Amino acid sequence: MQRLFEKVTIIGPGLIGGSLGFALLERGVCEEVVGVGRRQCSIDEAVRLGAVTSATLDIEEGVAGADLVVLATSVGTIPTLAQRAIPHMKESALLTDVGSTKRLIVNEIEKLLADDSGIGFVGSHPLAGSEKRGVQAAREDLFDNSVCVLTPTARTKAETTEAVANLWTAVGARVVLLDPAQHDSILSRVSHLPHVVAAALLNLLADSDMPFAASGFRDTTRVASSDVNLWTEICAHNKQEILNALDALRAELDRISAALGRDDLNALRDYLNRAKERRDSLNRGR
Amino acid sequence: MQRLFEKVTIIGPGLIGGSLGFALLERGVCEEVVGVGRRQCSIDEAVRLGAVTSATLDIEEGVAGADLVVLATSVGTIPTLAQRAIPHMKESALLTDVGSTKRLIVNEIEKLLADDSGIGFVGSHPLAGSEKRGVQAAREDLFDNSVCVLTPTARTKAETTEAVANLWTAVGARVVLLDPAQHDSILSRVSHLPHVVAAALLNLLADSDMPFAASGFRDTTRVASSDVNLWTEICAHNKQEILNALDALRAELDRISAALGRDDLNALRDYLNRAKERRDSLNRGR
Numbered sequence: 001m002q003r004l005f006e007k008v009t010i011i012g013p014g015l016i017g018g019s020l021g022f023a024l025l026e027r028g029v030c031e032e033v034v035g036v037g038r039r040q041c042s043i044d045e046a047v048r049l050g051a052v053t054s055a056t057l058d059i060e061e062g063v064a065g066a067d068l069v070v071l072a073t074s075v076g077t078i079p080t081l082a083q084r085a086i087p088h089m090k091e092s093a094l095l096t097d098v099g100s101t102k103r104l105i106v107n108e109i110e111k112l113l114a115d116d117s118g119i120g121f122v123g124s125h126p127l128a129g130s131e132k133r134g135v136q137a138a139r140e141d142l143f144d145n146s147v148c149v150l151t152p153t154a155r156t157k158a159e160t161t162e163a164v165a166n167l168w169t170a171v172g173a174r175v176v177l178l179d180p181a182q183h184d185s186i187l188s189r190v191s192h193l194p195h196v197v198a199a200a201l202l203n204l205l206a207d208s209d210m211p212f213a214a215s216g217f218r219d220t221t222r223v224a225s226s227d228v229n230l231w232t233e234i235c236a237h238n239k240q241e242i243l244n245a246l247d248a249l250r251a252e253l254d255r256i257s258a259a260l261g262r263d264d265l266n267a268l269r270d271y272l273n274r275a276k277e278r279r280d281s282l283n284r285g286r
Numbered sequence: 287m288q289r290l291f292e293k294v295t296i297i298g299p300g301l302i303g304g305s306l307g308f309a310l311l312e313r314g315v316c317e318e319v320v321g322v323g324r325r326q327c328s329i330d331e332a333v334r335l336g337a338v339t340s341a342t343l344d345i346e347e348g349v350a351g352a353d354l355v356v357l358a359t360s361v362g363t364i365p366t367l368a369q370r371a372i373p374h375m376k377e378s379a380l381l382t383d384v385g386s387t388k389r390l391i392v393n394e395i396e397k398l399l400a401d402d403s404g405i406g407f408v409g410s411h412p413l414a415g416s417e418k419r420g421v422q423a424a425r426e427d428l429f430d431n432s433v434c435v436l437t438p439t440a441r442t443k444a445e446t447t448e449a450v451a452n453l454w455t456a457v458g459a460r461v462v463l464l465d466p467a468q469h470d471s472i473l474s475r476v477s478h479l480p481h482v483v484a485a486a487l488l489n490l491l492a493d494s495d496m497p498f499a500a501s502g503f504r505d506t507t508r509v510a511s512s513d514v515n516l517w518t519e520i521c522a523h524n525k526q527e528i529l530n531a532l533d534a535l536r537a538e539l540d541r542i543s544a545a546l547g548r549d550d551l552n553a554l555r556d557y558l559n560r561a562k563e564r565r566d567s568l569n570r571g572r
Contacts, residue, residue, distance in 0.1 A: 127500035147497060176497065189491055190499045194506040197483060199561035200538035204531070205475055211433060211462065213476045213568055214413035216509045220480040223502045224558070224565040232555040239546055245490070246543050250536065252486035257532050260525055269518040272510070275485030279510040282499055 004166055005030040009066035011081055013037060013046040015129055016098050017072030018138030021051035023171035026140050036062035046135045060088040071097035076233035079108035091118035096164050098124055101237035102151045102180040110155055120160030123151040123180060126173055131225040144172035151180040188241035193249060195231060198224040290452055291316040295352035297367055299323060301415055302384050303358030304337035304424030309457035312426050322348035332421045346374040357383035362519035365394035377404035382450050384410055387523035388437045388466040396441055406446030409437040409466060412459055417511040430458035437466040474527035479535060481517060484510040
């Protein structure tokens, strides 16, 4: 693997940031990975596990001299941390984030950068992860065979997009470019809606139903074990799109209820068949 | 393991029936397992894999002399096959089924049995399985640590329930007794609703969303790959309870939309937190 950067700083070396650190170091994509964390025990753990080569609690010190800074904290804190990091970054450095929403984050960070800023920013969203969190769950191969969305805007320089795309490609992801609003619309359906629906499926149960929840239910609701604060922030960031997705789901549920209510088993079978074909095609795509 | 039966006949040695056959034979619960199938190639495969000791296409021949007959076909065909099997069963034999719905099936089968019939029937529903089907997917340990619901009624003799409970306990399941209607109500929430919701989440996607469906979406919708005909029958059998569960889901979605719509992030966080606590408790229960 070609060395792409000398020094990369990861703000928030948790599941995603830590996995990126592991992958960058093990694949020789950069020489040095600096972790910036909020708690001494987390950054000590990141160093001990080898997800970063060094770590600090001081964001100014952490970003100084970095060729690339990756904001890998929860979506609600990314703009604030960008604001604290930018004044201390090298003039020629690159900046990206890994937030699960893009429109608000990209807009906020672009506002922080002057038109003549040498810092090149493009938003990233690696579609990888799990319901687990923390550097303990980080894995060198987390991004292998995953998709990473980059969201350049009219203000993004082509060389910034290219350099950040090379980063994600180097750790195993396939890069796809989307407009930030288009990203948020798609993710509301493939990620945010399934998440809140999993919560709804759990919350509608009676306590006495719980012993009968078997493997199908467990799979369907696994994502509801994810970090609650992070997901509250995601919902707040992508409010309108998630409301739209909830409406789209209501329309689908109405179709199911209508077919069932009029005993139209052919319509129901066609409905389930269309879903099965789509779901089976996801397996073939792997 | 104590031998409980000499000869058990499994009508439909597929995923569930085949796994039961493997478990009964490997754990020494019975001497002989006869498979009854519809197609020569399926029953040959069941014999070849060792899920049954012998097999036939002829239901009359298959059930003759059996101490226990297990109906392990799809819910829509269970009552008809019971009707064909009962006249050829031993007077003292036991009968059970493994259907995912119980109220209609139990009612139909009890109607087939005269009050003075020596055949003892109780409905079973082993809460185990997967989106896969066929004896190729059968596993000796499928029922280990699972729950198996038995649904005795006022007409069920205590010794029938006890003998069938012993069968499921012998293959690794924990037996729970429920009224058939109570079973169907609970299952509508923990199994049937998640299934149709998975289909809805798939069907509301735009084709262009599909490349962005990552591991969370895959897990949430895995059950939608299940057999479509079987699930259409389940929906038809449990229509009213599933319609009720769909209404309960709509009420939950309305709560989420309302909290999000008024930017009440505390309510949303509490909602997601309640779901996470429930989901985490399922993991601890294993």
